[in-house]
Amino acid sequence: MIQRSRVIQVFITVKIPSSIWTLLIGIVLTLVSLWYGQNHGLLPIAASEEATKVDGLFNTMMTVSTGIFLLVEGILIYCAWKYRRKAGDNTDGPPVEGNIPLEILWTGIPAIIVLGISVYSFDVYNSLSGVDTHSAHQAPITQESQSIPGSAIAATLSDSSQGEVAHMDLSVPAAKGPPADVVVNVMGLQYAWIFTYPETGFNTGELHLPIGKKVQINMTASDVIHAFWVPEFRLKQDAIPGRESVFSFTPKEPGNYALICAELCGPYHGAMRTQVVVETPEAFEKWQQEQLLASKEELNQALAMNPKHGSPTQLLTHHAQEMGIDQEVLHQIHQ
Numbered sequence: 358m359i360q361r362s363r364v365i366q367v368f369i370t371v372k373i374p375s376s377i378w379t380l381l382i383g384i385v386l387t388l389v390s391l392w393y394g395q396n397h398g399l400l401p402i403a404a405s406e407e408a409t410k411v412d413g414l415f416n417t418m419m420t421v422s423t424g425i426f427l428l429v430e431g432i433l434i435y436c437a438w439k440y441r442r443k444a445g446d447n448t449d450g451p452p453v454e455g456n457i458p459l460e461i462l463w464t465g466i467p468a469i470i471v472l473g474i475s476v477y478s479f480d481v482y483n484s485l486s487g488v489d490t491h492s493a494h495q496a497p498i499t500q501e502s503q504s505i506p507g508s509a510i511a512a513t514l515s516d517s518s519q520g521e522v523a524h525m526d527l528s529v530p531a532a533k534g535p536p537a538d539v540v541v542n543v544m545g546l547q548y549a550w551i552f553t554y555p556e557t558g559f560n561t562g563e564l565h566l567p568i569g570k571k572v573q574i575n576m577t578a579s580d581v582i583h584a585f586w587v588p589e590f591r592l593k594q595d596a597i598p599g600r601e602s603v604f605s606f607t608p609k610e611p612g613n614y615a616l617i618c619a620e621l622c623g624p625y626h627g628a629m630r631t632q633v634v635v636e637t638p639e640a641f642e643k644w645q646q647e648q649l650l651a652s653k654e655e656l657n658q659a660l661a662m663n664p665k666h667g668s669p670t671q672l673l674t675h676h677a678q679e680m681g682i683d684q685e686v687l688h689q690i691h692q
């Protein structure tokens with residue numbers, strides 16, 4: 358016991374030079390910053406290949422800002438304690454004014470950090486096989502698709518409006534990099550997302566994607582500005598009426614992710630969300646076949662009701678029955 362306290366006493370009385378202290382504190386600060394930059398746990402899982410690049414940038418910024426935070430707050434607390442007013446001492450401290458080398462240092466270091474981060478972030482942005490920044494051309498949207506009522510929701514979309522979405526022209530420039538394996542046309546409207554798979558032509562209200570395949574999204578909106586946001590893909594892109602935004606990404610983690618509208622678009626904006634299902638290519642293929650079958654069955658049913666492919670009145674009657682509209686009313690409207 359006595360020996361132990363003596364060791365502590367020796368340790369305290371040995372004068373450690375301030376340069377050693379500075380070095381030690383510097384090493385500890387660097388290690389803590391590096392560790393926290395990788396273990397902050399602030400982001401959801403990175404479910405796309407692009408997400409990893411964005412996370413690299415975020416973690417770097419987190420490391421730098423943790424270091425600066427600890428340094429600045431540490432100096433502040435140390436000085437407040439070290440230079441506190443001693444009892445009975447009513448004198449003022451020495452007047453200090455200006456320190457050119459110090460001012461150059463604390464202007465130069467942040468300038469270098471900001472420049473470094475901007476170059477890095479520009480590089481990440483460019484490497485995202487990303488947003489086509491030249492897509493300011495008019496999207497080839499049909500007149501009719503503009504007239505989808507604002508209050509429509511995915512579940513109540515009629516066959517006719519789905520058809521219009523499917524007719525969205527595909528003659529837009531592809532996103533950067535190699536061609537995509539899967540192309541999906543996305544339409545944002547108050548308050549739903551409609552996905553059209555142009556290869557097969559069916560529409561859904563849920564986005565299904567195969568793992569490891571490059572996906573190209575051709576997106577527009579039918580009424581007001583919406584935004585396609587999937588936090589796990591680190592992807593947020595505006596859907597703008599009259600314009601087509603083209604971007605691409607590669608999902609890499611299977612799972613169900615929330616697709617959230619990130620642009621205040623009306624009173625039910627908060628409800629404008631759906632699911633992105635990332636699944637194996639086999640499961641994706643199976644899902645596509647099911648969707649195709651379902652849309653064919655629907656068509657066959659309509660044709661069966663109208664053997665001679667049906668007159669407009671007959672087709673209208675069929676849809677009216679499904680919607681529960683009275684024959685009498687329909688007849689009157691048709692007059």
Ligand SMILES: [Cu+2]
Pocket residue numbers: 545546547548582583584618619620621622626629
């Ligand atoms: Cu919206």
